[in-house]
Amino acid sequence: MMFYFQLYEDMVFSMLYIHWFSLSYRCLLNKLCLK
8 A cells, every 4th residue: 555655656746847847848948939
């Protein structure tokens, strides 16, 4: 049971990380396009 919880936690963390990364990447692209 604990193992599945750890796996779920890692999955959520990676999803949040990917989401944040895509947002920052889009922001960077917008800044480059605005120049």
